[in-house]
Amino acid sequence: MTSKLIPTILCGGAGSRLWPVSREQHPKPFIRLADNMSLLQKAFVRGAALPEVAEVLTVTNRELFFKTEDEFKQVNRTGIAVSYILEPFGRNTAAAVACAALQISSKHGNDAIMLVLAADHLIADQHAFAHAVTRAMVLAKQGQLVTFGIRPDAPETGYGYIEADGERAIRFVEKPTLEVAQEYLDSRRFLWNSGMFCMQAGIVLSELERYCPDVLNAAKNCLALSREAQSNNFVQLTLDADTFANVPDISIDYALMEKSTQVSVIPCDIGWSDIGSWTALSGLSEGDAQGNAIEGEAVLHNVENCYIQSHDRLVGAVGIKDLIIVDTPDALLVAAKNCTQDVKNIYATLKARGNDAYKLHRTVYRPWGSYTVLEEGNRFKMKRLEVKPGGRLSLQMHHHRSEHWIVVSGMARVINGEHEALINTNESTYIPAGHQHRLENPGVIDLVLIEVQSGEYLGEDDIIRFEDVYGRE
16 A cells, blocks of 8 residues: 655744845745745645655744745645644744644554655755655655755754764764864765654654653644644644643754654755855855856946845945845845854844844735835835735724825725725725724735825734634734
8 A cells, every 4th residue: 555645844943044035924935046936835846746745734833824825826736735734833843743743644644654844945856855755755664764864065064963874873963063074074974964854654653652752742732722624625724822832842853863763864965955044045046257146236346256135226346255245125134155154143133122124024925915115204104005816904993093095006995984985096095093994805906005004103013803814813
């Protein structure tokens, strides 16, 4: 009997080292590369293209669900079944794997094989990857917890390592110093730990029971109180927040892989990178004769070995070398190439200060579409709203601000207090503070409008939702 294969994409983490493009609500997996595909889309396509796949399961934050769903719709050419486990907050990889294994076991049986993939890695050689997965499935059917080890080509200090004897994993080791990493490279016994795994759901559960029962039991309690929605080729499990908080915050490596005696490793050359810094990401772009890689528009004079990304503005650079320059509409990063691992400190500082630049871009995506902050000042804020066909904002109210909507293109259906109206292009409406209101796009083209807010307080948390078709609180 053929075992079902369930690619399981873990879409967590903030990608803080890739700020300012990566933000908490637009994290690293959603970064688009030169081919206009995101890392998340590449992970989906990579998993879905394998043989014997029954469905693709993704574990992600519930705030990112609609964004993730949109990403998959763009690349799911074959209509393969998709399912989601939605976390209320991050709880590390042991919690994600335990919940996924329980869900897969319940839906597909203990013999189903879960292929755990990171949402933010890049694999250049799909053929070699598929070959490695085929071999891993053989070992998984023999009761092994299989990990994928990448043959190192440099003394990398940013990765964990696996000491291996053929396909037998001897031990996992932490990120080493440069001297130790060189020793690992010279010994030819060590592989980079890719963070990808292949294992039968039932074996994962039995090993979790043996080595970290607190993780498994807390995950079971959580799933028992979680809400599930199903439709054709679609399952969505929303984890209960109170019980999910009781799952220990620990990685699957610490909780299980370093303890189990049933761990195998597949040494492989698959063109793998975790794109863990701007230096790594810049390496994907072809440089000019001076070693400069440019995405966007830049004018250079006496510039060497720099990476410049700016899709909205022209960048001029003079007399610099070995720099990373990343320009976004609301934030600019300038970093030495040999210090890009430290970009996470900028992210952490912004978060500690309560500066929304760690969390949001100027353009923010919502289930119904997106909005872009155009300008803001004392007592006013201007936004550009884009509502997808059929998109509908929640029925809501604001205590401290009024809103003026001007339709730029398309048609809007507006509820304003007791009244409902259709607003055409070049028409407008005014929503006083305290009025229940709703905006909807009843047409077949995108609705674009300008929103002008005015009032004492213009924060995004001044909102009371009465109804919402997307299930948001």
